[in-house]
Amino acid sequence: MQNSHLQEAINRCGSSFYFYDLDQFEAHLKSIKATLHPDIKVWYACKANPLSEVLKILKNEGFGIDVASLGELQQARGVGFEEKDLIATGPAKSRTYLGALLQAQVGCIIIESENQLKDLNELCGKLAIKQDVLLRVQLDWEGEAKSVLGGSAITPFGLGMDDWKQIDVKSFKNINIQGLHCFQWGNILDVSELRTLWAHTMKSCRELAMKLGIELKILDLGGGLGLSYSDNRSMDFKKVHAALLELKGQYELNQIWLELGRFSIGNFGSYLTKIVDLKTVRGKNLIVTEGGINHMARPALVGESFPCEAFMNSSESKKRFTVHGPLCTALDNLGEFDLPENLAVGDWLMFKKTGAYGFSESMPYFLCHNLVGEAIVYQNELMIPRVPETNLEWMV
Numbered sequence: 001m002q003n004s005h006l007q008e009a010i011n012r013c014g015s016s017f018y019f020y021d022l023d024q025f026e027a028h029l030k031s032i033k034a035t036l037h038p039d040i041k042v043w044y045a046c047k048a049n050p051l052s053e054v055l056k057i058l059k060n061e062g063f064g065i066d067v068a069s070l071g072e073l074q075q076a077r078g079v080g081f082e083e084k085d086l087i088a089t090g091p092a093k094s095r096t097y098l099g100a101l102l103q104a105q106v107g108c109i110i111i112e113s114e115n116q117l118k119d120l121n122e123l124c125g126k127l128a129i130k131q132d133v134l135l136r137v138q139l140d141w142e143g144e145a146k147s148v149l150g151g152s153a154i155t156p157f158g159l160g161m162d163d164w165k166q167i168d169v170k171s172f173k174n175i176n177i178q179g180l181h182c183f184q185w186g187n188i189l190d191v192s193e194l195r196t197l198w199a200h201t202m203k204s205c206r207e208l209a210m211k212l213g214i215e216l217k218i219l220d221l222g223g224g225l226g227l228s229y230s231d232n233r234s235m236d237f238k239k240v241h242a243a244l245l246e247l248k249g250q251y252e253l254n255q256i257w258l259e260l261g262r263f264s265i266g267n268f269g270s271y272l273t274k275i276v277d278l279k280t281v282r283g284k285n286l287i288v289t290e291g292g293i294n295h296m297a298r299p300a301l302v303g304e305s306f307p308c309e310a311f312m313n314s315s316e317s318k319k320r321f322t323v324h325g326p327l328c329t330a331l332d333n334l335g336e337f338d339l340p341e342n343l344a345v346g347d348w349l350m351f352k353k354t355g356a357y358g359f360s361e362s363m364p365y366f367l368c369h370n371l372v373g374e375a376i377v378y379q380n381e382l383m384i385p386r387v388p389e390t391n392l393e394w395m396v
């Protein structure tokens with residue numbers, strides 16, 4: 001990524017925006033693809049970043065996409081993903097939405113409740129079709145560990161092992177059960193931790209498939225490959241892949257699927273916003289920025305900051321600053337950083353690793369500010385698919 005592109009994007013956007021380096025993203029996808037064994041399939045979790053330019057690159061590189069809403073389905077279809085390259089996860093599947101998934105001929109639907117199973121079976125009957133599905137399982141884990149995906153807590157994502165055992169899943173004649181889906185732990189940075197989680201998942205899912213009398217042709221392990229927001233540690237996909245292959249052999253599994261969001265696109269986005277005020281309050285150095293959790297809510301949601309640096313200011317002389325966004329809540333705290341002490345009003349800050357769960361995980365309307373823009377560089381060319389909208393454009 002070149003500063004000249006960023007500077008041009010600043011000039012053209014004028015107010016806060018996300019910036020994605022899609023050349024680097026494409027190279028990353030190519031290296032994942034080159035590593036994959038034919039029995040391991042990687043889908044892209046659209047929720048991480050649904051920008052059409054991002055999706056087009058995934059499609060061109062031959063990845064399929066996991067959608068979790070009608071909006072994501074429409075976006076994926078709009079970009080031209082073929083039916084077989086679509087899967088649908090998510091706990092909220094109304095009959096209308098299930099109907100839309102069938103109409104789009106989505107390759108595989110992940111079933112997360114008994115109602116979803118019944119409704120889908122009935123809808124398929126009316127259309128005289130059979131639909132491939134995976135059943136989503138939520139396992140018990142020892143301890144209280146938390147995760148954005150729920151961890152050991154009880155969540156709406158799928159059903160427990162015992163819940164599935166109460167249902168005669170083979171009696172649904174219009175449903176082809178291809179296997180199971182299980183994903184409860186997000187943003188894991190350590191291959192050995194992933195390996196432990198996956199081993200328990202594989203063992204439990206094999207056992208459940210046997211109890212249900214279904215063939216485990218596919219086991220979908222969801223996402224969970226992490227990015228470090230506090231240092232430069234990074235996951236080596238080759239090591240993750242090697243661990244997965246070894247476990248696949250150990251548990252005699254057929255196909256393994258992953259749905260990657262954060263690890264796919266997270267590294268290739270930055271959020272840029274400008275400084276509106278600087279002050280020292282009761283001994284603390286504060287920066288107030290034009291955009292905050294209205295554009296990038298994750299720091300408030302999970303209590304973890306994205307890394308931050310000053311744009312085009314390489315001064316070695318640093319000071320500790322707390323950075324606040326513009327909202328009238330102390331929750332709008334983007335973190336504490338060592339930044340150049342000569343920063344001034346009008347300078348820009350750049351938050352790195354915001355390609356995933358940045359734009360798509362924001363709360364844009366609080367306090368009636370501008371909406372955030374989105375800029376990309378692809379094939380070394382700058383484009384601005386979303387110019388920041390002013391409040392006057394969206395307020396009614």
Ligand SMILES: Cc1ncc(COP(=O)(O)O)c(C=O)c1O
Nearest residue numbers: 045089222223224259260261262
């Ligand atoms: C069903 C499902 N699959 C995949 C993902 C992507 O997870 P990650 O970003 O950890 O790769 C999510 C994230 O919430 C999810 O809910």
